[in-house]
Amino acid sequence: MSLAVYEETGKDIDRAYKEQNKPKIEKETSYILSQLVMMMMGVFSDRIKSVHINTQHLHFNEMFITSEKNRTTLLKWLERLISMDHPATDDYKFGKLKVDFEQWYYQIGGREISFNYHKSYLLTPSEAAEQLGVSTVTLNKYVKDGFEYIDHKSHHRIPKHMIPLWHDTVYAIKIQMMYQQRKLWNQKPEERLKEIVEELLEFQMKYKVDTVKEAFPTLDHNHNEEDSLLDYYEWESLEEELRDLKNKVYGDWKNGE
Structure with a gap:
């Protein structure tokens, strides 16, 4: 995203909220969402193969997207987009970005979102347990609490960012809360x-x-x-x-x- 586009988008967001123009607010929210998806797949292509969003089940939460909290969040995402011009070498920073994005997606009314990772970015359960310093039994308990675990045929199932994130109390709680929210929907x-x-x-x-x-x-x-x-x-x-x-x-x- 060029600096000119960044500045104009910021003005458009402020204008939409000042006028309380709901269609424009939805448009700006959709734009930031699409830019984040493309940026994550492009900038973090060493970790992510794809990000899939089911747009058919994306019904904006009108109360949230028209709130001051969403206006502030949109502007913060805009700042992160303009600075996201190279892959983060730190799995912890990438993980925080991914969780923040997922949490915001649910807040605006999204339901189904999935991240497809490269095998090289995934750990086996035994590797993850060793890095966490716990037994595989304890790791299974973490998975039941929301610890990210990819359910597929490969033995490599745990994204590397989950190790540092699970040691961060704030983000571990965010992950668990989102997991519980997804369960409630079903x-x-x-x-x-x-x-x-x-x-x-x-x-x-x-x-x-x-x-x-x-x-x-x-x-x-x-x-x-x-x-x-x-x-x-x-x-x-x-x-x-x-x-x-x-x-x-x-x-x-x-x-x-």
Whole structure:
């Protein structure tokens, strides 16, 4: 993207939001989305073969795309596009970019997106477990929590960026939250409710208490280890989701639905 195009696109975005022109906002959002897909396939062709988006299932979330948050995000993506002129040699930086892009795609209303990686960029489960410093059993637990795992015939299934990202608490939580969101799209509330109860039971048995507050009464002082932080945030998120789902499911039952 040339500097002139960058500047004009920035002006178009600001103008669309100033006028609250929804068609123009959708147009600018679509443009940035398409540019990001092309840039990722071009600049990061050493890692990615293709990025596939199912445009038939892309129905913009009007409330989000017209928000100030999306305006700010579009301008930030624009800045990243203009600076993305060479492949990142750091898998960690690439992974953060990929996760940020995927998260934004879901926020604007997207549902189906897939990344096709080169075999040379994928690790085997045993290699990934060794680099993470865990057993393959623990790695399988991570996969159940959302750890990126490519389901195909090859033994090379784990993108290299997942190793440093899983050590970053913020991005590990982002990955898990997106995974849970994708599951919700394909699950009935009753099915998810049963699943949450089982996941909460695992934490309760592990820490021998009923709630996350009992397990982590002084998180900042006594539980600053990486695994404990992940447990804390996942457990807290599950409790919140359980309360919301109970209201929905029990309400539906009470109403005879």
